[in-house]
Amino acid sequence: MNFAGKVRVLLWKEVKSELRTKEMLSAMLVFALLVAVSFGFALEIAKDEVAKVLPGVIWVTLAFAGILGLNRSFVSERQNDCIYGLMLCPVDRSAIYVAKTLMNLMLMAVVELIAIPMFFIMFNYPLPANLGLLILVLFLGTYAFMVIGTFLSALAASTRISEILLPILMIPLIVPVLICAVQVTGGVFSGDLSGVSLYLKLLVTFGAIYSGLPFILFDYLLEV
Amino acid sequence: MIVAKGLTKQIGSKRILKGIDLEVAAGEFVTCFGPNGAGKSTTLKILALLSKASSGQLFIDGMDVSKHGDVLRKKVGVISHNTFLYDNLSARENLVFYGKMYEVQDLNKRVEKLLEDVGLTYAANDTVRTFSRGMQQRLAIARSLVHNPPILLMDEPYTGLDEMAKGILNSVLQQLSQSKHTVFLITHDFDQGLEQSDQTVVLVGGRIVHRCDPKGIGREDFRHLYLKLVEGA
């Protein structure tokens, strides 16, 4: 069986196990909705100001919901030392990373599918005309911060204080991703797309670097 | 089957293994005793290809482990005091998952057979979370055998076992040694260790300080010898 086949088996395991408890998904979803509600309450603002605030609110919410999920991402591997069980198998260790990343991306997709419309409802803001671009930036931004996030959650999971450590490690690394994503999203909302292509390119660059580095370094995380 | 030459392991400034030479013939049953921190688990991790030795050579089935990792991983099964089982998957799902990872042929039949062997057919669809410690350990035995490995490595497998699991483990071991499986067992338990073994090694301070054929040595004599070895080191 090749690499992709092994990744598929690993992903099947992740999905099965998450579907049974829905532990991560429910936590991320409830968190994202709570934030939408809180901001909706706290920022009772005029519609023309919403366009300035909403992109930032959306991305910060997604980032923190992501961190919340990532905190649990490697917990199942630590229980019963499953990670050793995986490392005994004839499989490239980076396949473990790829499967986890795919799983986390799928979870984020579900969260975004539900939470993003909620933001538009809570802030009473019309859907932007350029939906395709909005979906593109959601994908690129989420991809960039989840690939590095999954890697860092594996790193944090091998320490005593993983849940405190992960945000500290992750936020400085994803701040530039968030900046770019917010800029593009702002452009989508305001209809002014003049600077957007540069940020999209930057997001692609971040995505490439943040998925390339883990590939080189993941083996070192799992050494025994 | 297993040939180790001068294996050492250095972790940080600690030298865990200081040159392990070991030769295990196919079908042989080797038991390894030693005090805590002697390097038993480290040795096992190296034999299981989980960890790389800092220096020395290791051949399994005549092949160098540094070159043929993925082929050799399929030849090795590990039972440890940790089960490596996913709590949120059912017993069957756990076995199917590991079976697919090892690319086992005719997997469903193999899984059903193993579930029957460890007496868990009735609970096959329950999640492992709901299992007792003994049931989990039985499933862990099945898990380690899912790819039918010719070599079985065991790290304190008796820890936390109930009587039934102990019985199953013993009968599994007996079957394995009859069917020419190679077994490397780490244990503290003289009762379990000595009975079946062809070769016994004592590991103290990262070195093998004693090896013998335990047949014909009484348990009390061996205990006496062991304590002397541990204190003398």
Next chain:
Amino acid sequence: MAQNRENPGWDRLLAWLTFFSVLAALYLSLVYAPTEKTMGDVQRIFYFHVASAWIGMFAFFVVFVASIAYLAGKDARWDIYAYTSAELGVIFTTIVLVTGPIWAKPIWHTWWSWDPRLTTTLIMWFLYLAYGKIRSSLGEEEKRARLAAVFGIISFVDVPIVFMSIRWWKTLHPAPVVGGSTGFALAGGMIPAFFVSLFAFTLLYIFLMRRSVRIERMSAEIRAIKENL
């Protein structure tokens, strides 16, 4: 054992050299260098500010190189270099982040601006604080060294991209009133003050590096002795 490896003569020389060059830097930048016409005396902070920024950056570069070297050969010496340099890098970068606003307040009329250089420095500072946090959360030497090295590599690779991304972000926006041109030509008397400061900070870095590396090494030796007891 520790004494045999070190050469106390060199260290003493280095210590005195550092001491005198710091004195010289102080004299040159606070007394000798002419007062800048428009900014006044507050401009003198520039000599220490820029020197710390360079050394901070250099220290993180050392972390990066030492991290790669550690992962390549698992030699604990490199881990000590990486760790010590990260600590010093955080200290020098803290100096940068403190002196910057002191200068900026009277000149820009604001403590802080989200300028690419400032933002990058701040993110970098957070990254190396996080690096320290990884280390303090792990007990086992080998694992601590390994995980920290992984993060040390990622952090440094990140710094230039962060800088570029924020520069693009900023240049697309109308330039803020405060973020305008910050460059000024160095007048004659300022040049020696600047380079001597840079030299003094470099010596200080090397001196502190050698000191802390020796302390770390000794404590590693003590740990090793304890373990073998």
